Amino acid sequence: MNRLMKPGARERETLLNSGLLSALGVESVAAMMEIAAIGNLPARQMLFREGEPADMLHSVLSGYVRVYKLDPDGREADVELYGPGDLIGASVVLDGGRYGATAQAAEPSLIARFDLKRVRDIAGRRPDLAMALANALSGQLARAFASLADDRLHTAPQRVARYLLAQCPAEDKATSFRLPYQKSLLAGKLGLAPEALSRAFSMLRGHSVNVRGRLVHIGDPEALRRI
């Protein structure tokens, strides 16, 4: 990570609105701001690695961070993708153990980090912080279960269709949006090889989906729902 700095006004704003701090009382916010350090990461820089003793808790301020696990042959399986405002669940190691996964900046990112020992100290005295951690982890566990079920129940086109439908604000209306990250990241998130994602997008062209670069247009969400 590049040289760390204390949070400025802009970072404090983002932190205040993040999933971790947004529900905290004033004193807990102050305590966390006191120990926060902000750093810029270039694309591909590691935040932490699977098996290392866990020392820092991380939160994404801007950019994206992919979290993956390795097999003995060095192959990687993405397990989660974190964006602006997200607490990196894999960095919340409260029992003094080791990181269970590897985190890497998927693009240039701004990250806040907090010394885990000090987080435990604060959370051990301030139930609102401990509850915020528990609440964030509860939501992430639910999403992990959703990913597991998605993999186990659905084909590649179905998974992509479900992802696209989740981006539609209104149930029945055509919509356009821009993928916030590279398609290879989306492939990893959905448990697919990039070629398989590409084929799924091709298949979905026959179901009212148009893709041009990162721009996605969905003409008929109903058609997508029927896949």
Place this chain on the structure above:
Amino acid sequence: MNRLMKPGARERETLLNSGLLSALGVESVAAMMEIAAIGNLPARQMLFREGEPADMLHSVLSGYVRVYKLDPDGREADVELYGPGDLIGASVVLDGGRYGATAQAAEPSLIARFDLKRVRDIAGRRPDLAMALANALSGQLARAFASLADDRLHTAPQRVARYLLAQCPAEDKATSFRLPYQKSLLAGKLGLAPEALSRAFSMLRGHSVNVRGRLVHIGDPEALRRI
């Protein structure tokens, strides 16, 4: 669930040793015991269903509980299997939302349940309880990521081999043990159809694994590690 009862001495003992209460201070333990209700479930009985408003937190005292998600066609994908002492992560819904998955007793089970509103009240005042929840959820998130990665990186025989190796107490020694639940449950846990699990066990016979009913004997853990 059958008629609920307050915890007796035996149940209190199990709860005290469970993942949730074992790290709590005396007063938090007392508060949780106060609101605990214990119930027997016959096999196949539902604890809660996906989409229902979450009202109870659940912990397994004995038996096994499978947690699964459904697709619109009614197909089920197991996402976790909880045993004695386990807090059912999918029931820890702290934001007043709904259950994200369905829980069902896989065999006759004894379950402790706690009103979620009251849990939030206690945890909002007692950081040790909130921290215990966060810690438990952190571990479960790590396991969910491990399952996701296992599915994405490994074949059926490899997944079974890894499961068996995790049951070996000593790294290099032959070992025997008894599967604690039906093979169809293990299949679901590993993301396999029962036929695929059976084929994997057959394949592993050539790698020092012998199975007779629920009894499993591993002659050479090293051979298993090489799969």
Place this chain on the structure above:
DNA sequence: AGTCTTATTTGATTTCGATCAATGAACGCG
């Protein structure tokens, strides 16, 4: 012990996606 039900195993077929390879598109840099 016999019967019925459920779990497990084995066989065959089909489907899906990983992998490898080649080509094209997009982006960054000079």
Place this chain on the structure above:
DNA sequence: CGCGTTCATTGATCGAAATCAAATAAGACT
């Protein structure tokens, strides 16, 4: 603008596992 690099798409092949079916084994009940 051109070149080099990286990302994305398309084609072909192969392997893994789901699915369907049938047979066998195990467990529960009378």
